[in-house]
Amino acid sequence: MSNHIKNSEEFLNSISRKKNGFSVPKNYFNAIEEKINIKLAEERFKNKSGFDVPNTYFKKFEEDLLAKVLSPSPVNETKVISFKERISKIIPITVAASVLLFIGLNSFIFDKTTELTLDTLSENEIEYWLDNSDIYLNDIAIVEAETILEENDFYFSSLRDEIIEEYIYSIENSYLLYELN
Amino acid sequence: MTDEALLIEQLKNVQTKEKAYIKLVSLYKERLYWHIRKIVISHSDADDVLQNTFIKVFKNIDKFNQNSKLFSWIYRIATNEAITFINKRAKQRNLDISDYQLELVSTLANDDFFTGNEIQLILQEAIATLPKKQRLVFNMKYFDELKYEEMSEILNTSVGALKSSYFHAVKKIEKYIKMKTN
Numbered sequence: 001m002s003n004h005i006k007n008s009e010e011f012l013n014s015i016s017r018k019k020n021g022f023s024v025p026k027n028y029f030n031a032i033e034e035k036i037n038i039k040l041a042e043e044r045f046k047n048k049s050g051f052d053v054p055n056t057y058f059k060k061f062e063e064d065l066l067a068k069v070l071s072p073s074p075v076n077e078t079k080v081i082s083f084k085e086r087i088s089k090i091i092p093i094t095v096a097a098s099v100l101l102f103i104g105l106n107s108f109i110f111d112k113t114t115e116l117t118l119d120t121l122s123e124n125e126i127e128y129w130l131d132n133s134d135i136y137l138n139d140i141a142i143v144e145a146e147t148i149l150e151e152n153d154f155y156f157s158s159l160r161d162e163i164i165e166e167y168i169y170s171i172e173n174s175y176l177l178y179e180l181n
Numbered sequence: 182m183t184d185e186a187l188l189i190e191q192l193k194n195v196q197t198k199e200k201a202y203i204k205l206v207s208l209y210k211e212r213l214y215w216h217i218r219k220i221v222i223s224h225s226d227a228d229d230v231l232q233n234t235f236i237k238v239f240k241n242i243d244k245f246n247q248n249s250k251l252f253s254w255i256y257r258i259a260t261n262e263a264i265t266f267i268n269k270r271a272k273q274r275n276l277d278i279s280d281y282q283l284e285l286v287s288t289l290a291n292d293d294f295f296t297g298n299e300i301q302l303i304l305q306e307a308i309a310t311l312p313k314k315q316r317l318v319f320n321m322k323y324f325d326e327l328k329y330e331e332m333s334e335i336l337n338t339s340v341g342a343l344k345s346s347y348f349h350a351v352k353k354i355e356k357y358i359k360m361k362t363n
Contacts, residue, residue, distance in 0.1 A: 008351040012323070015358065016304050020324055021289075021297015022218050028228075029214070033206050035228075036235045043236055 185251050192242045206235055213259045219320040220263040222285040224294040230266050234259040253334040260335065282309045307357035311350050318343055319350035
């Protein structure tokens with residue numbers, strides 16, 4: 001067996017001269033200590049980010065997640081805000097008199113027999129007044145701003161995540177960035 | 182006290198550990214690199230495995246029980262790291278380890294860090310066709326010129342079994358090269 005190996009080894013030596021053909025980048029072996037030291041330092045700080053989780057967090061994660069998925073999602077009812085309610089907020093007292101006067105003068109249309117107050121007006125009547133009066137949309141926006149803000153708080157608190165996600169996908173990104181800024 | 186025993190003592194002492202570690206790296210880096218490189222083939226993979234090997238040595242030096250030589254122990258860690266590395270890569274690519282090894286060698290012709298000639302390329306192809314154990318034994322005996330006793334300590338295999346593996350490996354390689362060159 002040893003003679004066989006000797007012959008075969010001699011054959012291999014004659015053609016390859018015991019060279020495997022592999023090479024390394026220039027100065028590779030001079031820099032390896034430094035690389036290893038850096039890696040060692042990294043290893044020392046591995047998993048030491050300082051962040052922590054409650055003791056049972058990962059043990060209970062699946063259970064909590066499943067409970068969340070299986071629990072019935074609350075039915076979101078859309079809050080209907082009366083047009084009349086809203087408009088009564090934005091009409092200053094001085095304007096209210098003009099509304100009543102306007103409705104009074106047009107009583108042939110509204111067929112009013114009872115005493116005219118803001119409370120007795122129907123939504124149709126107020127709508128008619130808006131269409132035919134000189135009130136500007138900007139005036140409504142200024143008075144409404146605060147009301148809308150309060151209502152937004154309510155809307156966001158009751159919206160489901162998927163509805164918010166749908167909204168985000170539907171708007172332009174630049175708009176979202178502007179919002180975030 | 183021998184040099185190796187002194188180095189081990191320094192490595193296990195907190196105060197001298199870092200200095201001794203630098204000495205250890207500089208002593209063995211090249212030999213280990215070439216051993217690893219022949220298993221994983223590419224330079225960047227060999228670089229990764231070499232670093233991991235030294236990190237493992239540093240972390241586990243207290244567990245070294247001196248039943249074998251320090252170099253044999255480190256060589257064994259390097260061998261395990263390199264084999265684990267290619268096994269993982271083969272798994273990621275959904276390939277059998279032998280197919281993965283052949284695929285690695287097929288990239289050598291375009292590798293910037295393979296400067297061998299045509300015969301040396303054929304030799305690497307021939308080595309890649311060998312079973313894992315024969316491949317290891319051939320590289321360690323033929324290129325690294327380790328003694329069978331040293332290999333026995335590293336690979337935890339009897340000298341007789343190693344001789345037999347080497348014999349079969351050399352024969353297969355000779356046959357492969359002759360077939361390719363004729």
